[in-house]
Every structure is written in structure tokens, then in C-alpha cells.
Amino acid sequence: MFSKLITGYKQLVVYSWTWWAIKLLMRVALLIMGFLGLFGCKPKTVTSDKLAFDLKSVLDTADIEEVLIGELYLPTGQIIAGDPFFINDHKPFKTKVNPGKYPVKLLIHKVEEDHYRVA
Numbered sequence: 752m753f754s755k756l757i758t759g760y761k762q763l764v765v766y767s768w769t770w771w772a773i774k775l776l777m778r779v780a781l782l783i784m785g786f787l788g789l790f791g792c793k794p795k796t797v798t799s800d801k802l803a804f805d806l807k808s809v810l811d812t813a814d815i816e817e818v819l820i821g822e823l824y825l826p827t828g829q830i831i832a833g834d835p836f837f838i839n840d841h842k843p844f845k846t847k848v849n850p851g852k853y854p855v856k857l858l859i860h861k862v863e864e865d866h867y868r869v870a
Contacts, residue, residue: 816859822852 828850833843860868 814861816861818857818859819854820857821855823855824852826850 825848828848829845830848831843831845833841858870860870862868
């Protein structure tokens, strides 16, 4: 019994250390992005049409599964959204659509065994 407790404690310590390291790396990345923003390094803006054209060959050959996860009800039709990982110089985007219900879909790409990308 005692050996199980020690093994569990070691796993908890390794998990805590790993989580702490991940949080530290994310903070460092945000600081670097902030410094780059101060010196005028701005990300290149890409229109959605150009992005769709550039990705067409990749998306046509990729194994992507589309999963419907529900509906989003927009009574006012107003949408404000942003990416929490890029909060520095990027304001949330705003748009207006017709009020109503809209399907919410995930696109899932299996990169390799137990490694998925979700959009």
C-alpha cells in the first residue's frame, strides 16, 4: 500500500512539474510576442479568400472528419470572438449575421496515432 502511495506521489510531482513548465513556456511566449509588438513586428494579415486558396490543395488531400456538435442560437445576430492565445495586439473581431440558429461543427484531422488537430 505504501509503495502505491509513493508511486502516486511521484507521478503527481512529475505532473505538477510538467504543468508548471508548460505554463512558464506559455508566459515566455506571450512576453516575446509583446516585445515583438513593441518593435513594430506585426503579423501578416491574410484575407479569408487567399487563405482558402492557399489551403485548397492541403485540404483536398487531408483526411478531415467533420463532426456536428450542436447549434448556436444568435437572437441578435451579433458575434464577437477572439483567440485567447493571441491577446496582445489582436482585438476581437465583430460581425453581424442574420438572427437564428447556426450549426456548430468541428473539423478533426488525425495526424498520427493519438495525435489529433481540431478546428
